[in-house]
Amino acid sequence: xxxxxxxxxxxxxxxxxxxxxxxxxxxxxxxxxxxxxxxxxxxxxxxxxxxxxxxxxxxxxxxxxxxxxxxxxxxxxxxxxxxxxxxxxxxxxxxxxxxxxxxxxxxxxxxxxxxxxxxxxxxxxxxxxxxxxxxxxxxxxxxxxxxxxxxxxxxxxxxxxxxxxxxxxxxxxxxxxxxxxxxxxxxxxxxxxxxxxxxxxxxxxxxxxxxxxxxxxxxxxxxxxxxxxxxxxxxxxxxxxxxxxxxxxxxxxxxxxxxxxxxxxxxxxxxxxxxxxxxxxxxxxxxxxxxxxxxxxxxxxxxxxxxxxxxxxxxxxxxxxxxxxxxxxxxxxxxxxxxxxxxxxxxxxxxxxxxxxxxxxxxxxxxxxxxxxxxxxxxxxxxxxxxxxxxxxxxxxxxxxxxxxxxxxxxxxxxxxxxxxxxxxxxxxxxxxxxxxxxxxxxxxxxxxxxxxxxxxxxxxxxxxxxxxxxxxxxxxxxxxxxxxxxxxxxxxxxxxxxxxxxxxxxxxxxxxxxxxxxxxxxxxxxxxxxxxxxxxxxxxxxxxxxxxxxxxxxxxxxxxxxxxxxxxxxxxxxxxxxxxxxxxxxxxxxxxxxxxxxxxxxxxxxxxxxxxxxxxxxxxxxxxxxxxxxxxxxxxxxxxxxxxxxxxxxxxxxxxxxxxxxxxxxxxxxxxxxxxxxxxxxxxxxxxxxxxxxxxxxxxxxxxxxxxxxxxxxxxxxxxxxxxxxxxxxxxxxxxxxxxxxxxxxxxxxxxxx
Amino acid sequence: xxxxxxxxxxxxxxxxxxxxxxxxxxxxxxxxxxxxxxxxxxxxxxxxxxxxxxxxxxxxxxxxxxxxxxxxxxxxxxxxxxxxxxxxxxxxxxxxxxxxxxxxxxxxxxxxxxxxxxxxxxxxxxxxxxxxxxxxx
Numbered sequence: 001x002x003x004x005x006x007x008x009x010x011x012x013x014x015x016x017x018x019x020x021x022x023x024x025x026x027x028x029x030x031x032x033x034x035x036x037x038x039x040x041x042x043x044x045x046x047x048x049x050x051x052x053x054x055x056x057x058x059x060x061x062x063x064x065x066x067x068x069x070x071x072x073x074x075x076x077x078x079x080x081x082x083x084x085x086x087x088x089x090x091x092x093x094x095x096x097x098x099x100x101x102x103x104x105x106x107x108x109x110x111x112x113x114x115x116x117x118x119x120x121x122x123x124x125x126x127x128x129x130x131x132x133x134x135x136x137x138x139x140x141x142x143x144x145x146x147x148x149x150x151x152x153x154x155x156x157x158x159x160x161x162x163x164x165x166x167x168x169x170x171x172x173x174x175x176x177x178x179x180x181x182x183x184x185x186x187x188x189x190x191x192x193x194x195x196x197x198x199x200x201x202x203x204x205x206x207x208x209x210x211x212x213x214x215x216x217x218x219x220x221x222x223x224x225x226x227x228x229x230x231x232x233x234x235x236x237x238x239x240x241x242x243x244x245x246x247x248x249x250x251x252x253x254x255x256x257x258x259x260x261x262x263x264x265x266x267x268x269x270x271x272x273x274x275x276x277x278x279x280x281x282x283x284x285x286x287x288x289x290x291x292x293x294x295x296x297x298x299x300x301x302x303x304x305x306x307x308x309x310x311x312x313x314x315x316x317x318x319x320x321x322x323x324x325x326x327x328x329x330x331x332x333x334x335x336x337x338x339x340x341x342x343x344x345x346x347x348x349x350x351x352x353x354x355x356x357x358x359x360x361x362x363x364x365x366x367x368x369x370x371x372x373x374x375x376x377x378x379x380x381x382x383x384x385x386x387x388x389x390x391x392x393x394x395x396x397x398x399x400x401x402x403x404x405x406x407x408x409x410x411x412x413x414x415x416x417x418x419x420x421x422x423x424x425x426x427x428x429x430x431x432x433x434x435x436x437x438x439x440x441x442x443x444x445x446x447x448x449x450x451x452x453x454x455x456x457x458x459x460x461x462x463x464x465x466x467x468x469x470x471x472x473x474x475x476x477x478x479x480x481x482x483x484x485x486x487x488x489x490x491x492x493x494x495x496x497x498x499x500x501x502x503x504x505x506x507x508x509x510x511x512x513x514x515x516x517x518x519x520x521x522x523x524x525x526x527x528x529x530x531x532x533x534x535x536x537x538x539x540x541x542x543x544x545x546x547x548x549x550x551x552x553x554x555x556x557x558x559x560x561x562x563x564x565x566x567x568x569x570x571x572x573x574x575x576x577x578x579x580x581x582x583x584x585x586x587x588x589x590x591x592x593x594x595x596x597x598x599x600x601x602x603x604x605x606x607x608x609x610x611x612x613x614x615x616x617x618x619x620x621x622x623x624x625x626x627x628x629x630x631x632x633x634x635x636x637x638x639x640x641x642x643x644x645x646x647x648x649x650x651x652x653x654x655x656x657x658x659x660x661x662x663x664x665x666x667x668x669x670x671x672x673x674x675x676x677x678x679x680x681x682x683x684x685x686x687x688x689x690x691x692x693x694x695x696x697x698x699x700x701x702x703x704x705x706x707x708x709x710x711x712x713x714x715x716x717x718x719x720x721x722x723x724x725x726x727x728x729x730x731x732x733x734x735x736x737x738x739x740x741x742x743x744x745x746x747x748x749x750x751x752x753x754x755x
Numbered sequence: 756x757x758x759x760x761x762x763x764x765x766x767x768x769x770x771x772x773x774x775x776x777x778x779x780x781x782x783x784x785x786x787x788x789x790x791x792x793x794x795x796x797x798x799x800x801x802x803x804x805x806x807x808x809x810x811x812x813x814x815x816x817x818x819x820x821x822x823x824x825x826x827x828x829x830x831x832x833x834x835x836x837x838x839x840x841x842x843x844x845x846x847x848x849x850x851x852x853x854x855x856x857x858x859x860x861x862x863x864x865x866x867x868x869x870x871x872x873x874x875x876x877x878x879x880x881x882x883x884x885x886x887x888x889x890x891x892x
Contacts, residue, residue: 547863548862548863549776549862549863552776553776556772556775556776583759588759591759591762591763594766598766598769601770601785601789602770610785611785614785614789618792621795625799625832628799628800629808629809629823629824630799630809632829633832633836636833636837640836640837640839643844644788644843647847648781651847651851654854654855655781655851655860656854656860656861658779658782660779660859660860660861661777674772675769675770675772675776676769678768678772679766679767679768682765682768682793683761683762683764686764686797687761689761689800689801693801693825695825697827698802698826701826701827702812702826703817703818706816706817706818712811712812712813712814713812714811714819714823714826715810715826715829715830718826718827718830723830726834730838734837734838734840737842738844741845744849744851745851745852
């Protein structure tokens with residue numbers, strides 16, 4: 001049996017009330033801007049942010065921004081109040097309300113930003129906060145997956161968009177959105193193609209256009225108030241907002257019209273078909289949201305004033321009815337414990353007020369007079385007829401999508417609330433506040449429908465004017481006389497009713513067809529994500545597998561590449577003259593010693609032979625030092641080589657021989673190739689190394705050696721006098737190394753000592 | 756610079772790379788030594804090697820007479836040779852000790868501190884829970 005009403009008195013939480021109050025204040029401020037904005041006075045404020053790059057923290061309210069500000073704050077107030085009643089536990093309630101509030105602020109920043117980079121920052125903020133909101137029920141794996149999916153899809157689009165925005169700003173020479181159209185007036189539009197494509201990627205992912213539509217229905221894992229807010233008025237409309245915002249810049253671009261029209265139309269029709277297949281009311285509504293976004297994209301593709309006006313009206317219409325319906329479904333869910341349309345019927349007795357909300361919302365969605373949706377739909381048809389290039393395709397898409405909307409509207413209203421009461425009574429009585437919110441929103445749709453002048457000249461016309469850049473002439477009215485849009489409306493309603501009655505047969509057919517096409521965006525997302533993670537894992541295993549030889553080899557390969565970049569740079573080659581004929585005998589001797597030594601060191605099978613090779617290279621080096629006037633260096637090198645030979649010869653019998661480590665032929669070939677590559681690179685780079693050398697420092701030492709340090713060997717004076725501290729450090733290094741080696745070797749003897 | 760030195764240094768570098776990518780610790784160590792020698796030579800010859808006279812000052816002069824070899828890279832290389840020798844000796848002691856303790860000179864056998872990754876399931880992948888998702892799209 002039904003439990004007692006559960007609205008805890010503790011819902012009055014300071015944080016929740018404060019966020020509602022701020023949202024309400026924002027709404028009132030937005031209202032106060034209406035007369036000014038309608039008259040063309042746009043409030044603007046800006047602070048310098050990255051001055052050197054011309055990036056500003058700038059905000060500006062024009063008609064388009066104001067439409068969104070009013071939607072975000074107005075629906076925000078309702079959703080916050082609903083959320084306060086929806087969440088049962090105080091902790092969850094506070095988290096939900098504050099996240100929604102943070103999201104509202106991010107959206108407000110996004111729609112009022114007048115700087116491309118500022119806009120992007122708020123755009124990303126909405127992405128991140130929506131991740132937290134979609135994954136609100138983080139105990140559920142499906143919620144976490146949906147949240148991550150939304151984040152990755154919209155985040156990837158956002159990155160593409162950032163590149164597009166930067167390209168656009170660089171091309172225009174300004175990042176101020178309000179200055180862009182004028183700054184780009186003389187630009188060849190084909191120079192903007194890349195930025196257009198990148199920005200469209202951002203908009204299409206955010207606004208769930210085909211083929212990126214799949215994340216939005218999955219995001220229904222979120223609690224109902226979140227879905228209602230994100231998917232009616234805010235998050236998904238951000239892409240539409242940006243499309244409208246850049247409309248004056250790109251509308252004349254040859255790609256703009258076909259891309260937006262085709263993707264919008266495909267999205268609208270595809271999503272409305274999908275929505276009919278759903279059995280979950282919330283998922284049905286989610287797909288109709290995708291359909292609405294497709295319609296908006298389709299209309300924004302056109303530059304016709306009527307089509308743009310239709311889009312700006314529909315933004316408002318859709319936000320109102322969709323939030324009503326989402327919140328209404330939340331009430332049903334709470335009351336009955338299910339959202340399955342096959343189980344629900346006859347709820348009018350149990351939820352009379354919610355029934356009223358459902359009918360107002362659904363009839364607005366279906367476009368029945370006298371609801372606001374009717375005006376919106378008439379305008380859409382008028383707009384479709386006004387799109388000169390492709391009226392046929394746009395009208396067919398609009399009528400087909402709208403007819404299916406009618407069917408969906410009938411499902412969520414007539415089928416759910418009329419008829420024989422179902423015995424679904426598993427839930428609890430919803431708090432009164434939860435019932436009132438959708439009712440009020442639904443009644444707004446009715447009031448605006450009856451008195452369209454309330455929103456016409458005040459909100460919709462300024463918004464359309466902002467998009468078009470020229471004053472728009474639109475008149476919102478219920479009755480335009482008998483004309484083509486009205487006839488189309490009648491056709492739509494009849495078709496919709498037909499679809500409604502044939503729904504069960506249609507869904508059966510669609511399920512059969514759907515089963516034959518297992519490819520969906522969702523699956524592709526899974527495959528891509530898995531391939532990315534596996535690829536990253538394999539990459540890590542390959543290059544960081546814990547094998548020292550691989551690390552060393554990769555490091556050398558990179559060093560080799562750098563050497564070639566240096567050797568084959570694009571400045572004119574200054575190769576040193578190769579003078580084979582004039583090679584001195586000692587030059588030939590040192591070259592031969594080093595070549596033979598290197599060959600011995602790598603090819604020797606016995607440890608002592610390899611050591612001899614090492615020593616030969618050392619002797620060859622000594623010879624080079626000696627013959628080039630570096631007597632001290634030559635002596636040091638020779639003594640060091642001798643000591644190395646002694647040390648190695650002393651320990652080498654106790655170390656396993658070379659044969660103890662097996663090396664395959666392919667490994668040797670690979671290492672040989674790498675060695676030749678790096679060695680050749682070193683030779684080429686060195687050949688490019690050309691005098692003259694700056695001898696300023698050397699001259700100082702030469703002049704100061706006798707008068708200041710009383711030494712006649714300049715090298716010695718540098719080491720023990722001018723740079724004595726360096727030499728002290730060097731001595732310390734050798735001592736520490738000796739102590740370390742001593743401790744290591746002595747430790748062995750200690751461990752072997754018998755107890 | 757002197758082409759014969761460029762060729763010689765290239766050969767030593769190639770030998771060093773080949774040896775340093777070997778799995779036998781002693782050969783790796785030889786590679787390190789050869790690479791140090793090559794780098795010392797590069798530093799030395801970058802200071803202009805055409806003059807053959809050592810940078811010495813005659814007893815009756817206050818400065819070197821005429822063109823002499825560049826003293827600065829010589830001083831730097833001298834320091835580097837000694838430091839390299841310290842490094843080599845300590846590394847040799849480590850190699851020796853390691854070979855004694857583990858009975859092998861193969862560095863791939865010395866993986867206790869950082870076990871080698873095998874070709875199993877990749878690191879970051881996790882089972883997808885797409886199946887439990889409601890049929891969508």
